[in-house]
Amino acid sequence: MAAVAVNSPPGHADPPPEGRKRPPGRRRIIPWAVLALWIAVLAAAVPLAGQLEDAQRDESVSYLPDSADSTRVVRLQEALPGGEATELLIVFSRDGGLTDADRRAAAERVAAIAGAHDPAGGAPRGVPSEDGGTELYPLTLTGLDEEEQAAAVEDVRALAAEGLPEGLTAQVGGPGALQYDQEEVFGSVDATLMLATVAVVAILLILTYRSPVLWLLPLLSVGVATVCAQAVVYALVQAFDLTVTTMAASVMTVLIFGAGTDYALLLVARYREELRRHPHPLDAMLRALRGCGPALLASSGTVAAGLICLLAADDNSASGLGPVGAVGILCSLLVMTTLLPALLVMCGRRVFWPLIPAHGSEPRAGRGWFGRMGASVSRRPVAILAGGVVLLGALSLGALALPGQLKSEDSFRDTPESVQAMERLTDAFPERNAQPILVMARDAAVPEVVAAAESTAGVADAEPARSGGGWTEIAVHATDPPESEGEEAAIEALRDRLAAVPGADAAVGGPTAQQMDLGETSRNDRMLVIPLVLGVVLLILIALLRGALAPAILLAAVVASWGAALGLAGLVFGPVLGLEGLDPSVPLLTFVFGVALGVDYGIFLMHRMREEALGGLPTRQAALTALRTTGGVIASAGLVLAATFTVLMTLPVVTLTEIGFVVAVGVLLDTFLVRTYIVTAASWLLGRRVWWPGPLSRRPEPAETSPAPAAGDGR
Template sequence: MELFDGGTKRRLPHLVGPRLSRLVVLIAVVFSGLALAAPIAAEESGNGVANVPAGAESRQAAQVRDELGGSEVVPAIVVIDRNGQALTQDDRATVQSLVKNLERYAVAGSQTFQQVSDDGEAAVVGVPLSSSASNDELVTIVEAMRADLAGLPDGLRAQVTGGPAFTVDLAGVFDGADTRLLAFTAIVVALLLLLTYRSPWLWLVPLAVVGVADQVAVTVVAAGTKVLPFTTDGASVGITSVLVFGAGTNYALLLIARYREELRRHENRYDAMKVAVDRAAPAILASSGTVVLALLCLGFADSPSSRNIGLGGALGIVTAVLYALLVLPAAMTVPGRRLFWPFVPHVRTAGTGELDVRAGIWWRVAGAVTRRPVLVGLAGAALLAVLIIPLAGLRTGLSQTEQFRATPESVTGQETLGEHFPAGSSEPTVVVVGSDVADRAVQVLGDVEGVRSARPSADGSGRTAIDVVLDSAPASDASFRIIGEIRSTIREIDAGALVGGSDAEALDADEVAHRDRLLIIPLVLAVVLGVLLLLLRSLVAAVVLVLTVVATYAAAMGAAWVAFEHWFGFPALDLTVPLLAFLFLVALGVDYNIFLTTRAKEEAERVRSGGETADVAADIATDVARGPISVALAVTGGVITSAGVLLAAVFAVLGVLPLIVLTQIGVIVGFGVLLDTLLVRSVLVPALVTLLGRWFWWPGRLSRAADRENDRENDGAHGAGSGGLRG
């Protein structure tokens, strides 16, 4: 059976019908309930070394240090000071009593230790905790320590910092994060859907379907960690949820817009939905396939956190598109047309024809763009170029104390520690060398500029671990320089030496992020280009669209950097942000160009086959340079703009979490999506399509059809001229 829509046959199985729709919804409810109740816990990873692969030198050094013993403990550092004033004798007595009181938190077999700064203005108490303690155990211990330290004499301040405290404060960022993120996302999506459809209940259907898909995706990702090489952490879970909500709602908007359009052509709502699925599914599958393949490219990354986001996000997008194409059509057809009340779409009666796209604002935008494509194209390109300029001053790499938008106690404590003690004293650099050269290594390391002290800390199996305290602030450029000098110097003594510790891990993470960008960015571009070639059958179109989304990414990064530097006060971008922002903006940004150009291709093919193009006047409809892209922009402009605004808002919701990396991703992707939606897709791409004309579709069938039509017109003109001469 054929469904009439330009003579297009049904191409996809349809799960809609008078009884089938209800059955599909019932099955979806049961399946979702079972998935949500499934006792599957995801494999989780901590955030401490999330950006450092197991093979990195710093991780190898940590492993050897563990084998040597003595690393079963990690100190929580209590910093006591009077905010710049010298400690009194009573204060020093208080420190002595604190040492005894805090001993109950120390791991068995270890003792607390204390030290007063050279300037006499601060003291530290080290409390050895178990390095194998779980996050929950560390939270209990650190919170109890902070509670005990709350009753100090007036003016005396105690702050808990060090590795365990940072772990606890970072975990605190994600306490209740899932609930907050889901609540804010749902509220944002609900409001935007309500504004889009202006119906008191229509928005509930896509919101319910996408919301359930988001929760099912949590179980799917958890199951995925059991069989695939990735784990989850707070950041990857939050980003996956945003991806599912944003992409799932986008697919829903596109499908519902096409369904409403078909309801004006079909009396039977099930037939209308079948045609809507046939027409919308290719673009949705191409879009989601692009995002999934791009995310899977992160599976080749060395950074564990990037792999977590890539594989988890891919599973989330697959879940979202399955619910959008299988569950949503059935859910939309169960209530019938009254779901759209008060703006119920009715079948056009005889004489009214198709929906006249020329009545909307997007037709006027299309006309303004296609009448002056050179001027409009140059203006759009100039704006993007201006936004790209600030990239010249971009900085990447945040230290441990710069990860938070708010300032937790572990950060302020580290700052106080750095004012009175060597900055690296809380987390020394670890150098592992052969025991036969250990004495010489200690002497050489002590002579390295920027090293405060070096002393052996563990020995065994022919190897010795040396703790090296640096003068410079953790994860600073100065620390990276010193680590590099330590590595080059120590290898002159022992070629197999290993350098680890938090500064070395940060430096390794920086190098890994650079390697990942060099590998993943070309892979993502190749994936996007390949999908566009398969979808549009046009090399020119694919290259042009890829270039536009890359320009959008660069412009969004430049504009966001200005905001981060001057308004937010961020010192740099997190190492993972440039790659993740590129992936999301290119993969998601190309979605809107896919939606636009596939509709333009559909309209152009309809013109070439002799059909009508949305009731547009023949002089415009048959102009391959202007008609199809004008109709495509007029028809898709509203829904794509709504989808873009919604996706940008959903990514902006990441800002509810006080972690800089998530705020940066949210701002960059959110602004980039708006830029792509309102400028690139609405103005620049239609201008380029108009300028290129039939060459935009080269070497596809549409460009060849235009050649044949021009040849026929030329032959006719020559024939008429010859006839006149003969006469």
């Protein structure tokens, strides 16, 4: 595999460093000193990294926008005596109808639960369904912290199911149980994700390097980067109260493994080249770092800057993901340009066994797959460019088939008990929503608020639940099922009606209102963050490529890749994967990942193309040479990055499945279609104008020559 970007004209051996020879002792000391420094860093980082999992927050407010009405409800609930309530719904049911013995057993179980947990308002009374097959007991627990809430849900479930007559089932649902099930699912994500990602990256590195040892060094380095990033993120949590969700931590892990391995592939490929030119590994490594360093810096800077733009989002989970992901990318860059080079130099040439690059040897010659691709572009550039654009446009139309907004009950790949309980209640109580809409209002206006709520279309009833600190919580039941269009319409009407109640200062929240606010906030965030990301990435590309047209082409190409990936998602999510909805944060997050990560490969291609042009090649030949020499390593990098994001699809959380699919497909499209054909064809057609308005666009083009057989993959 060939590397990217050199400071001297590509294809020529570098001159010796001005007659100076580096002392042998220094050659040995430098890598060992770097290794010792990283061992010291790890010793300090490991204890902090181990605490990040405990610092992750997955309560509802962690995923809500700061400015939303439903977030205000949660904040006001926390100020009530006992804090935010844990709302549970205990559902007893029997196919064919409950017997008198069933009802007595249910009442006994609820009495035992009330005796153990002292619910607000005492032991609840059962609410029978009209068909006689289900009985509902709403239970409100207060004064519990996060750990106590989890323990309470477990205990309530155990007590509810204890000693029931055969055929009688007990299920515990409601917002508190749903929150518990979400945290249980997220709790299983970290270990599963880490093991699966390590396995995928290890397999791909072994296949790429075909060496029994070499693959271990990038994998070890990625592991060090992960530990360091976790430690830094934990320090940010402690210093700035940064919100870190399990989703953010999971995505950071994938970013580190994907991007870090990409950086390793590019560096190792260039190092292999330099070992053929320099007798000592340290000299070869320093030349490799000087050669591909600018591209690596630009690549990581683009991704980090794109992620930092997420800080402008109102959605807490999205804005928290920005700095977390950026820390992961920067730690990856730091490790891959310091620790990995030190390990490679210490191991010497033999680490490449059995394909050892000998000093003075020539890489395997041959045109190669990417050379043939370039030849096809040179023969039919217009047809290839037009065909690629039409294909991406056609795929993008699939976005019209994307499912509607994801409901809470559909956010798991497997159905937990809380969702089963809510489904049972929806069937048993079609006339009344068992999951309340929560309203917070000033004490003095409670009678007016209750009257206004009960007169609102789509509302079955409203009643005060608890008070404190000048505020009262009011439980409002809609006539339509949870998260249905009817309930959403009732919430909108309720917000309009209560806003007109004098002195109420009312806020409307609850699970459905939270989902509505998330959807609205995500739409607003896209309008703000997407242009910001495009602007920041464009500026970085302009600074790197010294022009405006080439950056615009690269940016348009990766946006088209994202659109096509989202279109393919519309054709796959429902019909193939059976996903019932799209998380509202997915379009924004996949755009940031798709553009920031996808443009990396354009950077590697265009940077090498510019180096070839500066070295004296005509722009058209420079484009084909860049494709031929960078194709193998970038294809490997794209496969690794796509594979690491594909790991997210194996997890039981629908949001992570959707993010993994869209980003992985976008990366593959960018690697094998956009960069290979569309960008190369556009560059071929534009010629030197592709560098407009930079100095290369005004420099006379040298005469084109027949291309000589190119070096192969650098092995």
